[in-house]
Amino acid sequence: MDSSATQHKSVKKEWIFQIIIHLLVFHFVIMDHEKGQLRYELHWYQLWFFLNYVWANLLISYVFLPKFFYSKKYLQFGLYTLFVLVGVLFIEEFLLDPYVFPGTRMADFKGVLLSSGKILSVLVALAGMKIAWDATQRQRELDELKVMVKESELSYLNSQINPHFLFNNLNNLYSYAVEQSPKTPEIILGLSGVLRYMLYECRETTVLLSKEIEHLRNFIQLYELQIEGRGTVEFDTENIAEDYQISPLILNVFVENAFKHSQSGQSDQIKIAVSIKVNESGELTFICQNNYFPVESPLKGIGLENVKKRLNLLYPEQYELKIDQNGEEFFVKLKIKLSKA
Template identity: 30%
Template sequence: MRRLAPNLFDVNNRLYAHLLFWVAYYFYRVYMYIEYYEYSPITQFVELPVKVAVVYVHMYFLMPRLLRHKKYFYYGISLISLVFVATVLQSEVVRGMIASGIYQFNPEFLYSPRKFSATASHITMILFVTSAIKIMKDQYLLQQKLQKVESQRLRNELTFLKTQINPHFFFNTLNNLYSLVLNKSDKAADAILKLSSLMEYVIYESDKKKVSLQSEVKHLQDYVELEKLRFGTELKLEMVLPEEVAGYDIPPMLLIPLVENCFKHGKPDKNGLFTINIEATIKGKHLCFSTYNTKVSHPIERGKATSHYGVGLQNVMRRIELIYGKRADFNIKELPESFSLTVQLPLEDQRKEVPLEA
């Protein structure tokens, strides 16, 4: 997307900004003293180069080389010396105007304690103002840079977290397909097509920011059908999916790992029955997705309830947090012989984009 407004801190724009500042400063000084000095425009114009020089020496030499590196003693000495030299130079400029007949007063007044301290105070004030502007500008640029780095870090993390389906699944499915082919089963051809489609989705579609909910659900169904080949009759599976899912987008590979976790970590219960329930419903502008699976009974250690969830599930939880922030809801319920989760995600119209949240 092209930026509509120019960057104020680009080199060319920065030059214009500096020029505008000094022009504004010049007219401000003329306005302040025109009532007292008839030749204020000339005086301010002649004094301006001294002030410009001292400001840029301070901003681009003393601040970056001494103040930024916390060399406070040397910075203080250098600042005092700079103000002193600038005060003398400005006084000499005015002395030259007196010599040329523009001003009619005793030149010794320029070095009187009152006049000298007033000139030094004014130079110090302009250094303070310009330094404050530079510090605010540097802080703004730093903040912009940090936001850009953080945004890139989150995007890199999201890319990393888009983990593919466990490779063991593909190996196991290929073994099952091999058995089906050997037995000349009618299911072999359909299983190969499903596996091919799923692999294409995992490899090529997972890099996208979003895919259609219809595509995610379709490949979820393919994944479940392939897993059913592995477990055969020992698996009792119930899956309820909405009939109408068109018109919505969702980040890719967000639902499939949730189901993969059921097959990977689920086990038959004490009665020898391996049960998995999958349900997805659309309520208003939200997708409610839940899974349930039986597992081996074992004591749940305090503080370690998520230790057996698997990296895939933890990655999905982190992805949901990064993409949706507080707009999503993720609940997990673990019992000695069962594990269930429910995730509620805001659905986005295909014409809109899901904002990235930190």
């Protein structure tokens, strides 16, 4: 649905809302009390009196409110509204009353006060509902804007993950191709599968945990080819039910970080251990450990900062992240409360 159609639908809803509110207020206007009993008497002239309130409300609600009140020009709003109230009072006391009730004397001070109170109460009710409607619409637009900002930020953070992974593995693929290694087809196939998952199967907010773990296993195998017997890589899973869901590509960054920093300063004895467990209450515990030569701190990478931002957006107050750098070992422990499909 385009913006013009959406706007037309919103305007239509607002006018339906206004008609209902005017009918309700008119219902209260014609109510009367007599000896403790409610009585309804509808006369033709009551419509004329109420139409006098309607034009004033439309002027206040659709001209003065957006032009002055919402622009914080409260003095101008108050003055123009006062002029309208005086105009409504003049029409009621000096035009409608003499016409509807000919022969009656002109309104005295007490009558003017009573009429002013009635006019003010009706206009406050009508204009107040307009303010409430506008506030509701602004809140809805604000909520939509927050969703758009969140989606844009997540898209930006995701876009920073894929090129980094692709750059590293294309360099490795180039090296294997130059050496005419028999592992080149295996790398191409693995890279194709991982990228297919990243580009096409991760468009939803959540994916099945089983699929995410399958992707992570392929992701680790692809990186494991780079070690070539220079160390050990362990990947264990436990109690992975089919109906649990997780936001995609959350765990990739920690694994990629482990491989990158283990290889950056070591030529052999690389040790990487990854485990994923889910308890009976649906809480996932992810642990990633790796040794490294402390050339530079792993915490300086943008990948870890990005994943923290993504966790704050996707799992606010629903996760625990512990990152320790102890001597020559890097330890990550992440707990997430999973949802079910």
